[in-house]
Amino acid sequence: MSCCGQNGAKRKEDIHDNVKEYYGKTLKSNEDLKTTACVTPSIKMKKHVTDAMKLIHDDVIMKYYGCGLVVPECLHGMKILDLGSGSGRDCYALAKLVGEDGFVTGIDMTDEQLETANKYIEHHRDVFGFQKSNVKFVRGYIENLKDAGIEDNSIDIIISNCVINLCKDKKSVLQEAFRVLKDGGELYFSDIYADRELTDEIKEHKVLWGECISGALHWKHLYSIAKEIGFEVPRTVSATIVNVTKPELESVVDEDLSDGSDAKFVSVTYRLFKLSTKVEREPKEVLYNGEIIGYEDEIQFDHKLNFVKDTPQTIDGDTAAILLSSRFEDEFEMKKAKCCANPSKNEEIDPFVLASSDKSTNNQGNGGGCCPGSQKCC
Ligand SMILES: C[S@@+](CC[C@H](N)C(=O)[O-])C[C@H]1O[C@@H](n2cnc3c(N)ncnc32)[C@H](O)[C@@H]1O
Incomplete structure (x- = not known):
């Protein structure tokens, strides 16, 4: 069952292979998931986001494994990159919302996911009523966007939905995101976080890794990594508790008794901005x-x-x-x-704390954003 070397020192390549197998072969649809990590319900979607989502093909929706809603505001004409785009649900919704003047690129490493995404490019162009498709999917690793042909300072908004936890080298992913974003650009992403540094036993669990639990970063580390790379302080949009309910998996998570408590998990949507160092900072x-x-x-x-x-x-x-x-x-x-x-x-x-407070919901409708056809920032 273990996918790791000694002391939890998993090889990046092994993790890639295991994750590809999980999303390419083990899971056939989101009904096969064993925790609530991927598919944490999003709350209060804005109407134009719901309208865009309604146009997405059922096969794409069936293979949606995200943990939040990654649709920020003000999207018209934007160039968007989706890290770990899977079957393409978010890419297609955003393609509709950026309009024909915008463009969405999805990157993923799993052939089966890319196959589903690519199969419906023409279908969505047609239902969106666009002359030309404004979405493409590329095969690649999000730790190395250069190899996938993504250039420096070329992207307005990066989104990612429940993927960075699946990468061993999270710093490389965020560094690459920073490199390809333009100044003023934003990384708007949902992912799973833990309330602690996880034990090797949790980290080495193949199913929990695939289910986006084992690779969860201690939430505090996101702040230190973001600072080191040069992003602004992360801004928290929303947080929802994730439950590991299957008894055989729950027992693994419950075995983290280092401080007498069980490890806990939360799905969080953050926004991270990249600004020029020369920008004025006055209230x-x-x-x-x-x-x-x-x-x-x-x-x-x-x-x-x-x-x-x-x-x-x-x-x-x-x-x-x-x-x-x-x-x-x-x-x-x-x-x-x-x-x-x-x-x-x-x-x-x-x-x-946020997830257990009144403000725990995805209170801004988590992004609704855009209105197709508008020339204004929408
Ligand atoms: C939990 S699924 C989420 C998919 C999609 N974002 C969604 O919301 O449906 C994780 C996806 O990330 C991809 N993935 C994981 N690690 C990756 C990596 N290092 N590089 C590229 N893709 C990766 C997997 O192939 C899988 O399609």
């Missing part, structure tokens, strides 16, 4: 113009930051830097913050 008073389609009244930027149309709000210098130098630039009026204003800063959030 600002901002006014949201309500022109992002799907977000006419308000936009929930992360679990606590909500912009209401035409309502002045003071934000800290880091948030102002993000809004000023990303695709959101034209959506906010900004002026110098009043000197007495004391905006709260984005900080480390324990996703387990």
